[in-house]
Amino acid sequence: GDSVTQMEGPVTLSEEAFLTINCTYTATGYPSLFWYVQYPGEGLQLLLKATKADDKGSNKGFEATYRKETTSFHLEKGSVQVSDSAVYFCALSGGGSYIPTFGRGTSLIVHP
Amino acid sequence: EAGVAQSPRYKIIEKRQSVAFWCNPISGHATLYWYQQILGQGPKLLIQFQNNGVVDDSQLPKDRFSAERLKGVDSTLKIQPAKLEDSAVYLCASSGGPGAPSGELFFGEGSRLTVL
Numbered sequence: 001g002d003s004v005t006q007m008e009g010p011v012t013l014s015e016e017a018f019l020t021i022n023c024t025y026t027a028t029g030y031p032s033l034f035w036y037v038q039y040p041g042e043g044l045q046l047l048l049k050a051t052k053a054d055d056k057g058s059n060k061g062f063e064a065t066y067r068k069e070t071t072s073f074h075l076e077k078g079s080v081q082v083s084d085s086a087v088y089f090c091a092l093s094g095g096g097s098y099i100p101t102f103g104r105g106t107s108l109i110v111h112p
Numbered sequence: 113e114a115g116v117a118q119s120p121r122y123k124i125i126e127k128r129q130s131v132a133f134w135c136n137p138i139s140g141h142a143t144l145y146w147y148q149q150i151l152g153q154g155p156k157l158l159i160q161f162q163n164n165g166v167v168d169d170s171q172l173p174k175d176r177f178s179a180e181r182l183k184g185v186d187s188t189l190k191i192q193p194a195k196l197e198d199s200a201v202y203l204c205a206s207s208g209g210p211g212a213p214s215g216e217l218f219f220g221e222g223s224r225l226t227v228l
Binding site for chain 1: 116145147152153154155156157160168203205216217218219220221222
């Protein structure tokens with residue numbers, strides 16, 4: 001079945017550092033890919049998405065490119081802020097299964 | 113636009129007791145999901161509704177969990193009897209508004225269950 005693998009956390013960075021959170025997936029067909037973010041005490045919210053190969057999703061300074069050849073959708077940000085501290089979930093939908101499937105999440109901690 | 117509403121936010125019960133969670137999705141969203149999120153893990157789908165029909169409940173422990181979505185709007189998830197391993201956050205999500213791409217979910221804040 002479809003699956004998503006994310007790098008283990010927590011990722012701890014200083015403010016203004018460069019961020020990469022790795023995400024790879026396994027799916028049949030051509031899924032849409034998503035990054036969701038969960039701030040402390042809140043529900044998950046969509047951060048960005050890409051629906052086909054080579055698409056780049058972007059929002060709030062975050063970017064991720066849908067790489068079909070490497071089955072990856074890595075999340076990047078050039079300069080993180082303390083307010084970016086949260087848990088980030090990679091997800092896919094519409095591959096072999098219609099069930100939206102999530103990775104286990106990567107916690108990001110940004111220090112001033 | 114109002115978001116996905118869930119209640120209660122927190123619930124503490126003894127094992128073998130019962131509990132119910134309620135969810136009201138975004139107006140017009142045909143698809144409703146219940147996910148279980150155990151601490152340190154990603155959300156795991158329990159059940160997916162399309163209007164008032166069940167699309168997938170393959171990971172719902174049917175000996176103790178039940179869910180319904182009467183009239184295709186709000187939904188209730190029940191656990192009876194609860195076990196210690198049911199301690200988790202229960203997330204409700206909806207999707208399917210006009211023009212929304214498949215898989216884009218809108219989540220509520222979750223209901224945190226602690227089973228003692």
